[in-house]
Amino acid sequence: MQREVTFAGFGGQGIMTAGKLLALAGMAEGKEVCWIPSYGPEMRGGTAYCTVVVADRLIGSPIVNDPENVFAFNRPSLDKFAPRVRTGGLLLINSSLIDVRSPRQDISQVLVPCNDLANQLKNGRSINIVGLGAFVARSGMVSLEAQRSVLHKEFGKKKGDVLTATLEVFEAGVRAAQGDKEAVRG
Amino acid sequence: MSAPTTIFRRPEALRDAFTHYCPGCTHGIIHRLVAETLDELGLRERTIGIAPVGCSVLCYNYFNCDMQEAAHGRAPALATGVKRVLPDRIVFTYQGDGDLASIGTAEIIHAANRGEKFTTIFVNNAIYGMTGGQMAPTTMPNQVTTTCPRGRDVNTAGWPIPVADVLAQLRTPAYIERVAVHTPRYTVQAKRAIRQAFQYQAENRCYSFVEVLSTCPTNWGKTPNESVQWLEDVMVPYFKLGLKKSPDRPPVE
Amino acid sequence: MPKKLMKGNEAIGEAAIVAGAQAYFCYPITPQTEIAEYLAKRMPEVGGVFVQAESELAASQMIFGAAAAGARVFTTSSSPGISLMGEAMSYITAAELPAVFINIIRCGPGLGGILPSQGDYLQAVKGAGHGDYKLLVLAPSTIQEAVDLTIEAFRLADKYLNPVMLIGDGLIGQMMEPVDFESCVKPPRLDCSAWATTGCAGREPHIVKTLFLDPNVLEERNRRLKAKYERMAREEIRFETYGCDPPPDLLFAAYGTTARVVRTAVDRLREEGASVGLFRPISVFPFPDDALRQVAHQPQVHNVLVVEMSMGQMLEDVQSALQGRRPLHFYGRGGGNVPAPEELIDEAKKLLGNGHGGKK
Known part of the structure; x- marks a missing residue:
């Protein structure tokens, strides 16, 4: 069993970090994981994306052209990656910045207003964590417990209320994906 | 009559070997000054020398201490490698003008600028010797060589690079002096400078660099005596002798 | 320590x-600068030396100096930088010093691009510098293997007194995977007291040099290097087979990241009932030609397909190993494009279309 997701957005949206946190949760569950970045000039202010593969056996190709899941955090990412989602797969759209949906009928689409939810919690920089919460809750690629414990481990050592704030936005993402009608029009 | 007293002998830091240098070439004198210095300061047994590519590529046949032989121009890089992993040893590079001032320009400038704690003996004879007399970065204006048969044209080949003066411009503290060895008086001054350079290194003070003006009768096409005269008349007025930089004198703001 | x-x-x-x-x-x-950034922090913590040189020429010659002074040393770079290090590789090999070079390959030629490539294979196995010399070259395909082979590279450099090179495409440098350092064994410290230049107190001076003007002396050194490479071919062959028992109808040959893509293609093709397998060289010099022959020359194997992120470089070694006894095919991508499993499945199906491949 192998599952994949591509997180894509602007440089600076925390895309790479969201992917890394997801990979850590996969590891915590004892799975094989691989995190593959885009790298180079496009990282600097342009489109940034990473793919995370979680599998129960040795991961072969790190290149996944038709990922099972895509999370588009901005419009260029939607245009680039929505056509690649595998048939039957899942497309999550950051509806705070993207006002359209993919015309595709063969995939599920979930709208998550990442920026709005993060801003409501006065944590505007953590849209990646909102997205991560929504993705994990909706896809079940890793368990919510594993993801939460990774957040505890990674943010627990930071100063102040970083951990509390992070968990808050994560749970907002989780609620959004679990069918909060305000947030999601799936 | 008492037993004869030894008043002049081969330094321990020089091997008992036949020289391959040409008659009238001053490499031998410079080798001796370095060797005497290593003896006097008691450094020979903890010294690693780096040989260049050029006439002195075989200097490991003369220096009686550990030696490495570098690729053309890279002696300062090797010396950096040695000194960084063995910081309590004495390291020196012995380089000619093609090696140091042409193909190895980047290496010498950056080693000096990093303030690597080794010593460079730079032998400037205004020509490529080993390859048979081609134009060097330090070849004098109008000087004839096999690759500037009508004389060095400063309009296309530029002016001779005064390396000691160039390095002295760097802000990093260093000891930099230019000397000559074509007369006994100059040789005494050269010895003092070389000794000072190694002394600074032994005290872990700074990078130290001594440029030594040298003769090349074979490739200059002159007798040894004519060579000494030409060095005095042509090179010394351009390559000004003297102390260029000292760690004891902070740079003037 | 758990996996990281x-x-x-x-x-x-x-x-x-x-x-x-x-x-x-x-x-x-x-795409290898993170190695330098990481070591700029880490080397001082362990009492090691970190120097950012003025060029790859200088960095690699600093390796010469430090190796000749008896230190365990290495450098890393990517393709254009490795070209500049070719000079030092030749000298270090000539002086018979241990050193490790790591090339995280980007696409070329020229400045090329910064994306993954395997275009420096021939440079690595045939030699980037001048003269009659070889490097021992290892090619990992996962991050854990990159870790294990990096450590192994230091051991082998000491064993042979010869530079060892690790080649990884840009993805090997940029991907994240879990790694375990717990089972790693530090190679024992090399006794270099017989040749290192550390100061001649209590002994005759040591000279580390590469100039040998007497043809007979130099030829003897050439022969000694050759004997070293022959010993590597006996003792350091590393490879892996996947899906080769029973022998497949179509045998893929690939290394590094490309071999992982092939592995996925092999899995999917086998799910469809096709008879395919993979031969993955891990040591690329010495090349596992005997081992490849043993797999490829079995009667059941009808075709061999080499896949690379280049226009065909390891292909030359496979060609020489197979001695023309099996039809040899090639699929390569360049410019930083990584082949996708689907492309390889399509290529394979063309070759399996003759009826030999399917079990159904």
């Missing part, structure tokens, strides 16, 4: 520290 999720470049840096590297000299170049 690490980027390939950082994992390679840590592996060198685990291997007891004492000095690292470098020059920044994408």
